[in-house]
Structures are given as structure tokens and as C-alpha cells.
Amino acid sequence: MRENPLKAILAEGRPIVGLMCFEFSTTGVARLADAAGADFVLYDMEHTGWSIETVRHLLAATRGTGVTPLVRISGAQRHLVSRPLDLGALGVMLPMTESAADARRLVEFARFPPGGTRGVGVYHADELADGLAASLARANREQLLIAQIETAAGVEAAGEIAAVDGIDLLWIGHFDLSTSLGVPGEFGHPLHTAAVERILAAAAAAGKPVGALATSAADAHELVRQGYRAVAYGDSLLFADALGRALGGLRG
Numbered sequence: 001m002r003e004n005p006l007k008a009i010l011a012e013g014r015p016i017v018g019l020m021c022f023e024f025s026t027t028g029v030a031r032l033a034d035a036a037g038a039d040f041v042l043y044d045m046e047h048t049g050w051s052i053e054t055v056r057h058l059l060a061a062t063r064g065t066g067v068t069p070l071v072r073i074s075g076a077q078r079h080l081v082s083r084p085l086d087l088g089a090l091g092v093m094l095p096m097t098e099s100a101a102d103a104r105r106l107v108e109f110a111r112f113p114p115g116g117t118r119g120v121g122v123y124h125a126d127e128l129a130d131g132l133a134a135s136l137a138r139a140n141r142e143q144l145l146i147a148q149i150e151t152a153a154g155v156e157a158a159g160e161i162a163a164v165d166g167i168d169l170l171w172i173g174h175f176d177l178s179t180s181l182g183v184p185g186e187f188g189h190p191l192h193t194a195a196v197e198r199i200l201a202a203a204a205a206a207g208k209p210v211g212a213l214a215t216s217a218a219d220a221h222e223l224v225r226q227g228y229r230a231v232a233y234g235d236s237l238l239f240a241d242a243l244g245r246a247l248g249g250l251r252g
Helices: 005-011 030-037 052-062 078-086 099-108 133-140 152-156 158-162 175-178 191-204 217-226 237-250
Strands: 016-019 041-042 066-071 092-095 144-149 169-172 212-216 230-234
Touching: 005 016, 016 030, 016 237, 030 041, 030 052, 030 078, 041 052, 041 158, 052 066, 052 078, 066 144, 078 099, 078 217, 092 099, 099 144, 144 158, 144 230, 152 158, 152 175, 152 191, 158 191, 169 191, 175 191, 191 212, 212 217, 217 230, 230 237
Parallel strands: 016 041, 016 230, 041 066, 066 092, 092 144, 144 169, 169 212, 212 230
Antiparallel strands: none
8 A cells, every 4th residue: 555645634733625426437537636625525325326336436536636536335234335445435424323333333344454354455566565574564554544423423422433443534524414414415504503513523533634525725724714624526516507608608
């Protein structure tokens, strides 16, 4: 595993900005994100129909760019956690994290011994340039593990989740969180606002950054102002907005 620049940027207190892919599984998307100056591309396997084979090609293409490849998996099972990492992801996001036990399972399956129980799969000679022990230690050190909090239960356990050793970043899922709280899409509702503030406070107490999906540049600026240190734009919304503005300019 190569070095993960996201961890260094976050350690310096600076925000990271990237693209979250739900729609475009083309191998060129990472090159486009790189040219635009993105720090990372996050490929979603929770809500898409993408197979591990599709993600394998996306990760391979991303390796040749300057962006950091991340994958949102669909659950804390050994094969769901380890395979994207084996194929080149430099981090994974676990959705619906609702307890410290969930977070610990993510860490266990993502880390090689002695910090975890991930199986060793080495496919390329360059991964062993410094010897197996050094390679495994580097993988444990460089991977970015993200716990996504997006339910009322997750909010209740936010402090315990943030305190788990190995969890590098908390991610707030606004749509699911508002729905879980009974106020779907009402992001300004006091219940949602209080839940977000509780997660931000738990992360701050543990010294962990927080991330979220932005719907616009103004939204992204507001998230950073509130203390978020990782922001992603969704590919389909971004494309629709850019295309709409371009067509509007042409017709105007």
C-alpha cells in the first residue's frame, strides 16, 4: 500500500475535498477528479449495483492518478471490508455504524495482525519491496477507516464510536439521519441539528475529524464553517448542476 496523503492533510488540520461516485463507473472518473484538484474519490458499493469486479477496475484506474481511492462498503463483514483494501482502496467507509462494536469490527477486519485479523493477500512484487512485515505495518498505518453515523442509535453511541482506536474519521449521513429521527429531509429541524452537534462534539472530544456529503459549493462552505474537515460532492448531482448551467448559458 502506498502512502495515504489524506491522513497527513487531516493531521495538519486542513480539510479534504473529493468526489463520491454513485452513477459514473467509468475508469476515467478518477482522472477527471484529479484534473479538477480533488483529494479523493469515494466509490459507493452500498446504494449502487456495482460488483467487486467493477470496483476492482475503478481502483486500478485510480492508482494511476493523484487522487486517493476510498470505498463505501455495505456492511462490517470480513469479505466486504478486506476485498476493496486488497484491490487497492486506501480506506473504507462503514455505513450505519451504530455502536463501538460495529466500529471495532471494521478495524479488526481492515487491519493485519497484531492490530486485526485481516488475511494477507499479496498480488504484486512491488508490495513486498521492503519485506512483508514492513508492508503490513504500512498498510495498517496508511489506511483510512471511516465510521458513518446516520441513525438515532449511532448518535447515542457517537462518543463510544469516535473513541475506538483505528477509526480515523466520522461521517454524517444527513439523509438517513434525518429519516431515522422522524424528520426526513428537514436538515434544519431542531432534532437533526441537535444530533449533528452531538456527533461533532463527540468527534472533537476524541480528536477525530468529521465529514459529510455536500449538495452545492455554498453547502460545502457552510459545512467547513461548522467544523467539518472532509467534504464530498455527489457525481450525479454535480453533473446535473454543471450540465444545467451550461445548457442554460447556451440557450440564453
